[in-house]
Every structure is written in C-alpha cells, then in structure tokens.
Amino acid sequence: MAREATVRPSPMWRYRNILLGGLAVVLFFAAWQAIFLFVPFNPLFISKPSLIFWGFVDLVQSGELLDDLTVSAVPFFLGLGAAVVVGVPLGIVMGWRVRVGYALDPLMTIFYASPLVALAPLLVIFFGVGLPGKTIIVFSLAVFPFIFNACAGVRAVDRRLIDVVRSLGGGEWALYRKVLLPSVLPYVVAAARIAIGRALIGVLVGEFFAASEGIGFAISRYGDLFAIDKMFACILTVMVIAVVLTEGIRFAERSAFPWRAGQ
Amino acid sequence: MAELQADFATAGPADAAAPAARLWRRVEQTALGAGSIVLLLLLWQFLPDLVPMKAGTKLFFTVPSEIAGTLWQMFATGSIWAPLGVSAAAFAVGLGLAILAGLPLGILLGRSNTLNAMLDPIITAFNATPRLVFLPLLMLWFGLGLWSKVAIVFLGALFPLLINTYEGVRNADKLLINVVRSFGAGEWDIARLVVVPNALPFIIVGLRLAIGRAVLGVVVAEFFGAQDGLGVVMVRAASEFKVDVVFSGLIVFAALSLVMTGLVKLLEDRMSRWRPQRESGD
Numbered sequence: 172m173a174r175e176a177t178v179r180p181s182p183m184w185r186y187r188n189i190l191l192g193g194l195a196v197v198l199f200f201a202a203w204q205a206i207f208l209f210v211p212f213n214p215l216f217i218s219k220p221s222l223i224f225w226g227f228v229d230l231v232q233s234g235e236l237l238d239d240l241t242v243s244a245v246p247f248f249l250g251l252g253a254a255v256v257v258g259v260p261l262g263i264v265m266g267w268r269v270r271v272g273y274a275l276d277p278l279m280t281i282f283y284a285s286p287l288v289a290l291a292p293l294l295v296i297f298f299g300v301g302l303p304g305k306t307i308i309v310f311s312l313a314v315f316p317f318i319f320n321a322c323a324g325v326r327a328v329d330r331r332l333i334d335v336v337r338s339l340g341g342g343e344w345a346l347y348r349k350v351l352l353p354s355v356l357p358y359v360v361a362a363a364r365i366a367i368g369r370a371l372i373g374v375l376v377g378e379f380f381a382a383s384e385g386i387g388f389a390i391s392r393y394g395d396l397f398a399i400d401k402m403f404a405c406i407l408t409v410m411v412i413a414v415v416l417t418e419g420i421r422f423a424e425r426s427a428f429p430w431r432a433g434q
Numbered sequence: 435m436a437e438l439q440a441d442f443a444t445a446g447p448a449d450a451a452a453p454a455a456r457l458w459r460r461v462e463q464t465a466l467g468a469g470s471i472v473l474l475l476l477l478w479q480f481l482p483d484l485v486p487m488k489a490g491t492k493l494f495f496t497v498p499s500e501i502a503g504t505l506w507q508m509f510a511t512g513s514i515w516a517p518l519g520v521s522a523a524a525f526a527v528g529l530g531l532a533i534l535a536g537l538p539l540g541i542l543l544g545r546s547n548t549l550n551a552m553l554d555p556i557i558t559a560f561n562a563t564p565r566l567v568f569l570p571l572l573m574l575w576f577g578l579g580l581w582s583k584v585a586i587v588f589l590g591a592l593f594p595l596l597i598n599t600y601e602g603v604r605n606a607d608k609l610l611i612n613v614v615r616s617f618g619a620g621e622w623d624i625a626r627l628v629v630v631p632n633a634l635p636f637i638i639v640g641l642r643l644a645i646g647r648a649v650l651g652v653v654v655a656e657f658f659g660a661q662d663g664l665g666v667v668m669v670r671a672a673s674e675f676k677v678d679v680v681f682s683g684l685i686v687f688a689a690l691s692l693v694m695t696g697l698v699k700l701l702e703d704r705m706s707r708w709r710p711q712r713e714s715g716d
Contacts, residue, residue: 188551195552216574273466278474284646284695285688286653289665292672293680296494372564372654379569379658387567391658394570406567413562 218399223407226400235389236408243374243385246302250309251363251370258314259359262321263351272322283315291376300382309373313366317359324358325351357428364420371413496677504678505685518686520663521652524580525690528587529648535588536595536644537637541625543596544603544633561597565589565647566654573659582659587651591644598640602633638702642695649691 200220206212207219218226230236265272265279291308298304332350341349378387386405393402458465479497487495508514543550569586576582610628619627656665664683671679 188554191548191551192555196555199556270462270466273463274470277467278470281471281688284692285684286646286650286691288650288657289653289668289684289687290680292657292669293494293677296672296675368562368564372566372650375564375566376654376657379566390567391570394574397574399574402571406571409567410559410563413564414559417562418558 214399215397216399218403222400223403226398227404227408230401230404236386236405239384239386239389239405240408240412243378243387246305246309246377247370247374249302250306250373251313251366253306253310254313254317254366254370255359255363257310258317258362259321259355262318263325263347263355265318266322266325267347267351276322279315279318283319287311288372288376291380295377295380300377300380305374305377305382305385308377309370312369312373316362316365316369320358320362320365321355324355327358328354357424360420360424360427364417364424367416367420368413371409375409493675494677496681500678501681501685505682508679508682514664514686517662517664517667520580521656521665522690524583524587524655524663525648525652527580528584528651529591529644531584531588532591532595532644532648533641536592536640537599540596540599540637541603541629541633544600544606545621545625545629550600557593557596560589561593565651569655569658578659578661583652583655583663586655587648590647590651594643594647595637595640598636598643599633602636603629605636606632634705635702638698638705642698642702645694645698646691649687649694653687 204220227236261275265275288308290311294308294311295304298307328350332354333346336346336350374385375387375390378385379391382388386409390402390405390409393399393405475498479499482492482495482497543553565586568589569582572582572585576585606629610632611624614624614627652663653665656663657669660666664686668680668683671677671683
C-alpha cells in the first residue's frame with residue numbers, strides 16, 4: 172500500500188490515455204457535425220454524423236446490413252480458414268526441412284512481394300463472382316503471412332527442446348506435435364493479424380468487381396446511388412469490424428503469450 | 435535426422451566425390467531456389483500438353499512463353515509507356531505526399547504524449563481498415579482521374595510511414611535527449627540532432643512497407659475507378675480474355691515494387707553502415 176502511494180496511483184492518470192482518445196473521437200464527430208452549420212457542403216457528396224446514424228439505423232432495421240455482412244463473412248472466414256490450414260503446415264515444413272526452405276523461399280517471396288490483387292480480374296473470370304471466386308481471392312492474399320510467420324517461428328525454436336525430445340526417443344512426428352506446433356503458435360496468431368487486413372481487401376475487391384450482394388457491393392452501390400449516408404454507415408461498420416478483429420487478436424496475443432508482447 | 439545422415443553419406447567414404455559435394459553444398463540454396471521456380475514455369479508451360487483442356491478453358495489459359503512474348507511486344511512497340519506513366523505518376527505523387535505528411539506527424543506524435551493519446555484511436559482505426567473501403571467515396575470526391583488514385587495511394591502509404599516514424603522517435607535514447615537539452619537545445623534541435631537520425635532505420639522500414647502499399651493502391655484504384663493506367667489496361671484485357679496481357683501487367687507491377695524496395699534496401703545498407711551494433715535494452 173505504502174509503495175503504491177509513492178508511484179502516484181491517480182486514476183485520472185492511469186485512464187488518461189483512454190480518456191484523451193475517447194475525447195478526440197467525440198470531438199472528431201462533433202466537429203464533423205458542426206462544420207455543416209458553417210459550410211454549406213453539397214449533401215450529394217458528404218454526409219453528417221446524424222444522418223449517417225439514421226442511415227445506419229435504417230439499414231439495421233431493414234436487415235440489409237446484416238444480410239450483406241453475412242454474405243461477406245462466409246468467403247472471409249472460409250478463405251482465412253483455408254489459409255491457416257494450408258499456410259501453417261507449409262510454413263512449418265519450410266522452416267524445419269532446410270532443403271524445402273531453400274526450394275520454396277524465393278518462390279514464396281516473389282508471390283508475397285507481387286501485388287497479387289492484380290490477379291483478381293482473372294480469378295473472377297475463372298471462378299465467377301460468387302462464393303468460390305471470393306474465397307479464392309481471400310485465400311491467395313491471406314495465405315502468405317501464415318507461411319512466412321510459421322517458417323520464422325520454426326527457425327526461432329529452442330534447439331534444446333528438440334534435443335530433449337530426440338534424446339527421449341521422440342520421432343519426427345513427435346517433434347512436429349510436441350515442439351514445433353506449440354512454439355509456432357504465437358507467430359501464427361501474429362500472422363492472423365496481418366492476414367485479416369489482407370482478407371478484408373480480398374473480400375472487398377471481389378465484391379467491388381461484380382458481386383450482387385455483400386458489404387463491398389453495398390458500399391459501391393450506395394456510392395453509385397449517391398446515398399452517401401448509407402455508404403458512410405457501411406464504411407464505418409467495416410472500420411469497426413476491422414478494428415475489433417485486429418485489436419481482439421492483439422488482446423488475445425497479449426493475454427495468451429505475454430512474453431511476446433510488443434512484437 | 436535425415437539431414438545428418440545425408441551429411442555423413444556425402445562426407446564419408448569416397449574422397450573423389452568430395453569436391454563435387456563441397457561445390458553442391460555451396461550452390462545448393464541457389465540451385466534449389468532457382469530450380470523450383472524453373473520447374474514451376476516448365477510445368478505451367480507444358481500443362482496444356484499434359485492435361486487435356488476444353489476449348490472454353492483454353493480461352494482463359496496462357497503459358498509463360500506467351501506472356502514473355504506479350505511483355506516483349508509491349509516494350510518493343512512502346513505501348514506500355516503511356517499507361518505505365520499514368521500509374522507511376524499516381525504512385526509517385528501519392529507516396530511523396532504520404533512522406534511529406536507522415537514523417538512530421540510521426541515525429542510530432544512521438545514527442546507529444548497528449549497528442550499521441552488523442553490521435554491513437556483514429557490512427558488505429560484507419561490502419562486496421564483496408565483503405566480500399568474508401569475507394570468508392572474517393573471516386574465520388576475526386577473523380578476518375580489522377581487524384582482519386584493519389585488519395586488511395588496516400589492513405590495506404592501514410593500509416594506505415596507514420597507508425598514507423600513514431601516507433602523510431604519513441605526508441606530514441608532518453609540520455610542523448612537529456613544531454614542535448616541540458617546544453618540548451620530546443621525541441622527543434624532535439625528533433626534534428628537526436629530524434630530523426632535515431633529514427634532513420636525505422637523510417638526506412640516504414641518506407642519499404644509504404645511502397646508495397648502504394649503499388650497495391652495504384653493497382654486497385656485503377657481496377658475500379660480510372661480511365662488510364664496499367665491497371666485499366668489489365669482489367670480491359672481480362673474482360674477480353676487476353677490473359678497474357680493481365681500477367682504481363684502483373685509482372686510489371688511486381689518488378690516495379692521489387693525494384694523500388696531494392697533501392698530502399700540499398701539506402702538502408704548505405705545509411706546503417708556507420709551505425710555500431712547496438713546492445714539491446716536501454
């Protein structure tokens with residue numbers, strides 16, 4: 172107790188950052204709302220928070236928002252799931268078997284470095300604008316962070332652990348299961364944070380192209396219709412979802428692997 | 435285990451094989467890396483001969499030799515320069531603006547706790563959201579010309595630069611700052627003498643990320659809302675089933691991204707040459 176007193180336990184100070192952040196967000200929206208009192212913006216091109224809010228309520232009540240989100244969520248999670256299932260084992264093998272790493276590393280680097288989104292028009296032609304096309308776009312963007320992070324995770328494994336398992340008679344399979352997979356896990360979670368952003372891009376690209384439903388389609392359609400309030404409502408929804416997903420993973424990382432915090 | 439056995443086998447019995455084995459060990463990494471790429475290209479090239487394809491599928495299919503021919507044609511006839519120039523202009527202007535805005539803002543946020551606490555949620559939100567989501571809006575605001583592309587590139591490149599600059603500034607040695615300050619330096623001198631030089635490696639990493647994002651931005655912006663540019667050429671080609679043109683465009687974009695990133699890497703090596711190996715921890 173006495174020690175705490177010396178380190179200034181002021182609650183104001185502890186929550187200062189959160190308070191300031193919240194204040195800034197509130198100020199931002201208030202300023203946005205207020206500026207319309209002074210500047211007569213063309214309502215065709217920009218909306219104000221109050222209208223956006225009612226647009227959002229409208230979208231929720233009619234069920235459109237939920238429908239669009241569901242449609243987009245399916246390829247998002249399928250593609251992301253496939254990326255984990257393919258990327259993590261591939262990355263582990265690339266990191267563990269030196270020669271496989273030699274063989275695949277340059278190839279994967281080329282794929283990772285090139286703007287693969289550029290293949291989206293082709294994928295759309297090949298697989299259509301429905302679920303398969305979108306899932307494949309999401310997968311092809313999201314798989315590389317998993318490969319590279321799993322690979323890096325294996326290369327950082329403590330050699331002594333491997334030696335212990337081997338000297339206790341563990342085979343190759345036991346190594347994968349008992350040492351490699353658990354030590355790779357934090358890296359995979361970190362990869363998920365990156366992959367989520369790329370997967371969102373994949374969904375949006377697929378839906379901007381030629382879809383007939385989904386949140387990306389909703390945004391571009393409301394844009395075409397000059398329904399700016401609803402468009403903003405959808406954009407803000409995507410922003411909130413993106414923040415919740417990435418910050419949620421960051422939080423999970425901090426609580427599950429506290430020794431890796433800040434990496 | 436297998437590695438170990440292989441090593442014994444090559445180094446063990448016959449001394450005559452040793453030079454060859456040693457040579458192989460030296461080139462193994464390059465050979466395997468290049469080999470897998472060549473293998474993939476060959477497989478792709480001869481896939482039509484190996485797998486029977488329907489006429490409809492053949493329409494969508496292309497082989498590496500065809501892509502190489504198209505790429506060569508595009509450069510030989512010079513038809514690539516006009517769209518590439520348009521794309522490069524959007525890339526350069528957007529990235530330039532992002533550098534101009536991102537570095538000062540990053541330094542400011544790194545030096546001011548209050549400002550950082552206030553802007554943090556907004557920056558986090560924008561950084562977590564794929565910038566693509568703003569594209570329809572930006573197209574409404576800036577039209578289909580250069581500026582909507584510039585805006586998307588700017589938004590994409592800004593945050594890696596800003597966040598890395600911020601991290602670099604945060605990483606600056608407190609002791610050095612105190613020394614400079616006790617010799618009477620103001621905030622400007624601190625930034626110039628300590629903070630910016632210290633943050634440079636971070637800034638360069640940010641620049642490398644930003645280049646990738648910027649290329650991505652150009653590509654996507656041109657896919658959906660532009661009239662000229664390499665991305666537009668690619669989308670048109672895709673809708674006309676000229677798959678070889680699409681791949682040529684992809685290769686050009688990838689090469690652009692690799693060359694720029696390579697240049698930044700050179701810059702990084704050049705600038706970190708004097709830097710002594712730092713002990714970790716403060």
